[in-house]
Amino acid sequence: MTATTAPAVEPVDEWLPLRRLAPLACQHLLAGVAAPVSSAILVATTLKLSAGQTASLLSATLVLCGVGALAQSVGVRALRVGARLPFLMLPGGAAVAIFLQIAREYGPATASGSVLLAAAFLLCVLPFYGRLIRLFPPLVMSTAVVLIGINMIKVTAPMVASGPALGFATLAVIALFFLVLRGVWRQLAVLLGLAGGTLVAVLTGTEPHMAHGGAFALPDPFPYGPPHFDLLASVPLLVFALASLAEATGQTVLNSEAVGRPADPGRDVPRIARADALVSLGSGIFGTSLMVTSAENIGIVQLTHVRSRFVTAAAGVLLIVCGLFTPLTRALAAIPEPVVGAAGLVVYAVIAVMGFGMLSRADLAHGSDGIVVALALVVGLLPIVAPEMYAGLPSWARILFGSGVAAGAIAAVVLSAVFRLLGPDRAPTATRPRPRQDGIPAPEAPGTPPPVR
Template identity: 45%
Template sequence: MLNTDTVGKTAPVDEKLPLRTLLAFGLQHVLVMAASPIASVFLMSRILGFDADLTASLLSATFLICGLGTLLQSIGYAGFGSRLPFIMLPGGAPIILFIQIAQQYDAATASGAVILTGLFYFIVLPVFKRLLRFFPSMVIGTMLLLVGVNLVKILGLLIVGRNPEAADFADPGNIFLAFVTIALTVLMARFLTGIFKQLAILGGLIGGTLIAFLIGAMHTENFSLTPLVGVPEVLPFGMPTFDIIAALPLMIFCMISMVEATGQTVAISEVVGKELDKERDVARTIRGDAIISFLGGFFGTSLIITSGENIGVVQATGIRSRWVTVAAGCMLIVISFLAPFTSAIQVIPDAVIGGTGLVLFAIVGVMGIEMLRRTDLRDSSNMYVVAVALAVGLFPILVPGAYSNFPTGIAAFLGNGVAAGAITAAVLNAIFHHTQSAPQSEPELAPLDKNIQSQN
C-alpha cells in the first residue's frame, strides 16, 4: 500500500538546500578532509625525493581526483556512485603500497599498478556481491568500531608526532591546541543555535587556527600567493609501466577496500535515513571507487577511495543532503587549480586538524557501538564473533608493525586492522550462522537489513 505521508516529499538525502547553506557545509567537509590529501602527497614526495614542482602538481591532481570522485559518489551516474553524501580521499594503506612499489620498481610502475587495480575492481566485484549476505549489522558494527579506534589513533599521531625521538614529540603546545579546538567545537555545539550550531565543527577548526596564529604556532613560511593557477600534470611519471606482479599488493588491498566500502555505505545510509538495497548500492559505491582510482593512476595518485571520515560530520551536523558533498566536490575541483588556496590550507596546524578529527572519528566508533546494540551479545555465538573480530582487528592497530616481517601482501592485509577484523567477523558469522551444523537462529539484524530481507 502506498504511504500517502511520503508522496511528494523529498527525502532528506535528496533535499536541495539554499546555496549559502551548501557552501558553508561543503566548506566544512573540505577543511575537515584536507589534511588527508596533503599528508599523503607530502609523505610520497618526501620518501621518493620529488621536487617542489612535481609535489605541487601531485597535490593539485589529488584534490582534482578527490573532487571528481566526490561528485560521482554524491550524484551517481549509470550505476557508478552511491548517491550518498560521500567524500573520496587517498587511502592511507594504498599510499604506503604505492611508495613501496615505486621504491622496488619505479614511480611509472606504481602508477601502472593503480590503473591495473582500478580494472581489477570490476573483475572481482561480481564475486564480492554474492558475499554481502555475510555482512549483517553485527559485522558492520564491529568494523565501524574498529574504524573509529583506528582513525582516532591516526589523528592522535598527527597531534603528538610519529617519532618519539623527535624534539617536538608530544609537545604540550600541540596537545593544548588540539583540546582547545575540541573545547571550542563543544561550546559552539552547546550554546549556538540554528545553522551556527550545525557548523560547530567548522567553527572549532577556524577558532583553533586563530588561536594557533595568536600564540605563534602557525608556520606560514610555505604560503605563497604565486602562482595563481596550478594545473595538474597528466602522466607526471611518464608512460605507466604495467606489471601484474608489482600490482598484486594493491589488488589485494582493493578487496579489503570493498569490505570497508560496504560498511561505510550501510553506515551513511542509516545516518541519512535512506532505505538501502545492499547489493545494488554497495556495488555502486565500489564502481565509483574503481573508476576514480583508475583515472587517478593517470595523474600520479594512488587509490582514491570512499572515506568514512565524513560520516561523523554528517552525523554531528544533522545535514543529510548529498548536495552538500556535491558542493564540497566542486570546491575541491576549484581548489585543485588555485595554488594559493592549496597553499593556505597547508598552514592549518596538524594539531588543530587532529583535534577536530578526534571528535568526528570517535563519533564513527559510537555509531558502530549503536549497531552492535541491535545484536544479542548474550548469545555466546555472537559474543565470540564480535570478541575475536575485535581482537584480530585491534592487534595491528594497537601494536604497529606486528606483521612487518611477513611477506608484503600478507602484511598489507593483516596489518589493516579494520579489514582484518571485518573479514574475521564475516567469516565467523558464516561459521556460526550459515553452516548446516550451526543453530538456525540468525543474529539480530539492523532495521535496514530486515527491510532488505523482507524484499527478497
C-alpha cells in the first residue's frame, strides 16, 4: 500500500513558528515604518495641525498601513481583494505630495474628498485595467514623477526657512545616516534623521510640545470636518490613481519573482489595486492621503530568503499596535517644523531624482519622445515659476492648469498618444507582434500590458 504524501506548500504560503515570525516581522516593520511616519508628520506640519491632531493622524496612518499589509498578504479571495503576496501598503510619496497640493489650494476637507473620489474612481476603472495601462508608458510616468518632486520641494522649503539652522543640521544628520548605514538600516535614514534633528533642537533650547492622553486610543475620523467633493480639484489624484496601476504592474512582477511564484499581473494587479482603493477610502475618512502597495521590503525577502506572506501579515499587526499606542504617536507628533521640512526636502528631492533616472532610460534620442517630455515639463513647471499667468482664466481652467502635477501629467498622456499615432515613424519597438522573414511572429515587447482576467 502506497502512502499518500501531502502536497508541498509553496514558500509564499509557508507558516512559520512564532520564534522565527516575530523577528522577521520586525525587520519588515523597520523597512516600512519610515514612510508613514514621515508622511503623516509632513502633512500635519504643512496643514498646521495641533499636537493632538498630529498624533491622531499618525495613529490613523500607521493603522491603515497595517490593515493594508494584512489585506495584501492574507487577502480576501471571495472579494478578489489582495494578491496574497508579501507586500506592505504605505502612503505613496507622490500621493502625499498631491494631497498637500490640493489641501493648500482648496482646503484639507477638499483634499479628503479628493482621496475618497480617487479611491472610488479606482474601483470603477479596474475592469478596464488592460486598456488603461497603455495610457501610462514609462515616458509619461517618469515626467509625472519629476514634476511631483519639484512641485513639493517648493511646498516644503518654507518649513525649513522657519528655522534654517535646525533645518540644515537635520539635512546633515540625514546625509550622515545615508553615508554610514547599510542594508535595512539605510532605509531608516530619514526616520533616524528626524530623531537626530529633534535631538539637536532639544540641545539648542527648543522644547517639543507633546499632547497628553491615555496609553491607547482610536484615531479621530474626519479631522477637517465633512469632506468636500470638487471633481476638478480632484483631477491630480484621479490621474495618480490611474498611474498607480502601471506601478502596481511592475511591483507585482518584482514581488512574484522574489517569492518564486509565476507572475500573473492580469490576475494580481486588479486585486492589489482593489485593496489599495478600499484602504484609501479609510484614508479619506481619517484625513490622510491615498495608500499604495509598496515593494520596499522586497530587499528583506531576498536577503533572508524567507518568502512567507504571513511575515508581512504579522508586520501589519505590529503597525496597527504601534498606531494605537498613543505615547509613541504623541512623541513623534512633537518633532519641530524645520526638522520635518528638512526630511520632506530629502524625500521629495529623491522622488525628483527617481524621475530623472526613469527619463534617462527612455529613448530621448528619438525626436518625438524628447519633445513630449519638454512640452509636458513646460506645462507642469509654468504654475511654479509663473503662477500669476493663469489668473485671468475661468475658475475651472485655473484649477486644471494651475496644478503643475495634474497639468503636466495630462499633457504627457495626451502628447505621448498624439505623437505615437500621428508623429514621425519610429524605429520598430515591437509594440505588437511583427512578422519575421521566416513568417513566425516576433514576441511582444517587454512590459506589454497583460489581458484582464
